[in-house]
Amino acid sequence: MLGKDSVKKTLLVSILLCLVCSVLVSGSAVLLKPIQQMNKELDMKTNILAAGGLLEVGISVDELFKKVRPVVVDLLTGEIVTDIDVNKFDQYVSQKDPRFTYVIPRSSDLAGIKIRSKYSKVYLVLDDYGISEIILPVHGKGLWSTMYGFMALDKDTTTVKGFSFYSHGETPGLGGEVDNSSWKKLWQGKKLYDDNWVSSLNVIKGVVDKSNEKAVYQVDGLSGATLTSNGVSNIISYWSSHDGFAKFLEKVRSGGVQL
Template identity: 45%
Template structure:
């Protein structure tokens, strides 16, 4: 007997079959594409590390350029290179949300508004032909207006001069706080100094339009994005300060890391 295509049972049966087919297709696609997504994410991270250090070159692939970069694990508290974990399998992003691998921050210390600071971080070393460190790239993060900004700051071999800065993930307002991605704004950073002659942290992101163009320490903030500007200033101050990578940089300067 022919089925009644107008019956509720038939409609539900067809709808259920369509849903099952779609679910299978979506699930299969997710499983199949997952390795590619992971690979693309890792490639994008490498690209941002290279870009922050000014190492991108026309005609060369990201993988080719990154092959010359040495990835090391650092214990942030004591500023020493660490072998507590295998750096090739260490997941720095997951470590940020692992209570066992982070320490809580009090309100006075937590100027970057990150709540907890990881105990270990991956840093990226660029060496010259003689084996000496030419640049070091440090991971940075902190809260802006709407989101946590994740990025890198690269330093020259004196460990006091900025080689570049860039963010690879954030959700700041396009045209305002989102201007942290503007090449013109990022172009202010190379050449700026972290510490003044007295050895005190002096680098600063000012309000938009208020930076002294002749100052080796001041970076002009983002016009119309006061909170994001303050967030960037705070995260830079935190990660280059005593509770961030200052112990590590001090060790590098003396060859003790």
């Protein structure tokens, strides 16, 4: 018999306790992983629907998401890629995979991200007539952080239906106001491209003069956060360029996207 206060017994109890705890912790991590994954997916679906102005009280996110068709797009050609499983594709993970990495030429890297995946997910909202909205994932540098968001466009590929960031590390009350719902509303109805399909939308310093003919391409700056605001403009410029989604959007306009 080991004595109650013997060194051996103390060690034995500690080891057993460690074993039991590690089994409990790793067991719960394994058990909770699918739930965490499900919540992550649900959260992302909610962000996508919110950007597209598609959330409806009383209807579940999964139900609403049935009209959204995610596709993978080759940004170089603007073609939809069919040999990649869209449900397994994560463009942010894949950008670090040498098969998918695209190093952005310095002169084109307006969003300051250096690399991106060759492919991007795009969310097409469908109605009885075909594509009604196109929701584009965008990201790029703010002042302190890389900001991730979604821009929703009408099927005309230029009218903004909504724009919001779901992840960033900007200062609350300053750059963090990219989350402010009143500011997000200002984007609705703005135009991404001008009549010659030149990317024109940007955040200005101060308040937009509604009588200005350029007002439709301008959004009020975030006060005290010009650097984050500039980041937002740069993100839009990059992702609307030919290095971003321009080729795909051209295809949508010309009716070249077959589903």
